[in-house]
Amino acid sequence: MTFPSTSPLRPPQYKGSTEQTLYIPMRDGTRLAVDLYLPRGLTPETKIPALFAATRYWRAQQLKAPFSWFLSLPDSARNFFTAFGYAILRIDMRGTGASEGNHPHPWSATDLTDLYDLTEWVTQQPWSNGQVGGFGNSYQATTAEMLGACVHRAVTSALVRFNEFDVYTDIAFPGGVPNEFMLTQWADYNRALDANQLPKSMSTLEKILVKGVKPVGNHAIPKHTNQQVDSALRHMTFRDDLDPELNIRMDDISMFNRPTNHTLDHWGSWFDAATANAVIHRFANNPRPQRAVIGAWNHGATQHIGAKENPFPLLAQMKESLRFFDNPPATRELHYFTIFENEWKSTPEFPPAGLTSTRFFFQPQSGLSSLLPPPAPADRYQTDFNASTGLNNRWQTELDQRPVKYAPIKGQLAYTSAPLEQDTEITGYPIVTLFVKSTHDDGNFFVYLEAIDEQGNAHYLTEGMLRAIHRKVSTDTPPYKQFVPYHSFKRKDAMPLIPGEVAEITFGLNPISALIRRGWKLRVSLSGADKDTFARIPLTNSPSVEIMLGGEQASFIEILLKVRPESQSSK
Known part of the structure; x- marks a missing residue:
């Protein structure tokens, strides 16, 4: 199997999508904000799979007037996957965005039950063929991976890009050294989002255009007072330290403690924090069929390190992802890019033989x-x-x-x-x-x-x-x-x-x-x-x-x- 694939892509079936914004109740009555997109022209007898994009970074933004009268924000993934016959659900995780409830800390155990309940809701819809997958970069990638750990029978596959396998060593404390920048800046970013404000790091254009998180109809945005991850700098030195503010140890929220049962397509980069490390560890420790990919990119693969232009742009990446969702692999293979040689290689084991x-x-x-x-x-x-x-x-x-x-x-x-x-x-x-x-x-x-x-x-x-x-x-x-x-x-x-x-x-x-x-x-x-x-x-x-x-x-x-x-x- 080569990467990127050279096989032809099937033609798109639909043009455009319909949108429904709604609250979906969880088992405890907490309602999660969801934007549901279906292919436009989908007939009642046609059944299609669904893909989750579940985040704590606002599932969608609301524009200020007068921009909201004539502009709509682009969503390339929604447009792409609905064209090929997939339903897309953009989800605000519990306690974030327009969703109700409390967000106690990243990737909580409650997130697992919420993902299960959302999957169960999808399988009851008249358009559903009973198959659910997830996709995303970074935080959203971890929720896609967690989807496979919620053990619902309908979950089939997930595209997991640029996330962590071990929260302590991959992001918070690499080598036991406190990652002060990430923990403080990420906490400040999330505090702003939870207050329905734009973080300081957002662009000037976004600050001009965007009002805040997209509401569900006329419902008011719930107030969120969540604890933030910079508490780890005050309370944690060792892996087994308990953070009294978050009430967790780092291992409690790490994916190595949450085995998945779905087919994985997971990507990372030699130059993106420790995401290559995460791909290798996931590949070596999860025996299920999977495709592992390590490129020479920044976070999200918008930049190819060492090249003026990205030879593998976003559209090509989405096409590669579609091939995976259409035909999940039955084998295990790791594809990696060798810099300066500028070649993709494949191996059934890591490190590769012959070194x-x-x-x-x-x-x-x-x-x-x-x-x-x-x-x-x-x-x-x-x-x-x-x-x-x-x-x-x-x-x-x-x-x-x-x-x-x-x-x-x-x-x-x-x-x-x-x-x-x-x-x-x-x-x-x-x-x-x-x-x-x-x-x-x-x-x-x-x-x-x-x-x-x-x-x-x-x-x-x-x-x-x-x-x-x-x-x-x-x-x-x-x-x-x-x-x-x-x-x-x-x-x-x-x-x-x-x-x-x-x-x-x-x-x-x-x-x-x-x-x-x-x-x-x-x-x-x-x-x-x-x-x-x-x-x-x-x-x-x-x-x-x-x-x-x-x-x-x-x-x-x-x-x-x-x-x-x-x-x-x-x-």
């Missing part, structure tokens, strides 16, 4: 080589808390789908290889092992991997991080299959550094697939902070850190790679 694990040791005088150096004086840095990867890194752009753009990494230490002698493919999780000595018992360690081309231009590949107190490599059984050293991030496994003593810190970077051309170099950079995105640790003072080099305490990065034969290498 070899190779260690690159940090050398004196900032070198990087597969040769183990003899014991050497340590490299030292004073933590610079002004260090930053900017405002368009993989973590910040997840919030609003801005383009991903990295400047060359200015690490406090950097190690660069000699030019590669042959084209070399890297696919998988790089793993770094640092032998460190710090003046403090805690701190953050950020590691970045870049490719340096023959002109000296730096190309960001991936990064990883670990908070020092989480450094213990656990011998417990992980909750799901891992591909890097397993850190439990639980309170019982906390292991602060002992100031002045050497400690081993090993952790995985986010996965990547890239073809590093002959003549290019690899560069590994280290830092103790990323001030515009992650919380400062420790809050006071500036740790002085030594990185050990050579001998039994040689620091290194381990990379899965495949060296191309010289006859196949670039000239």
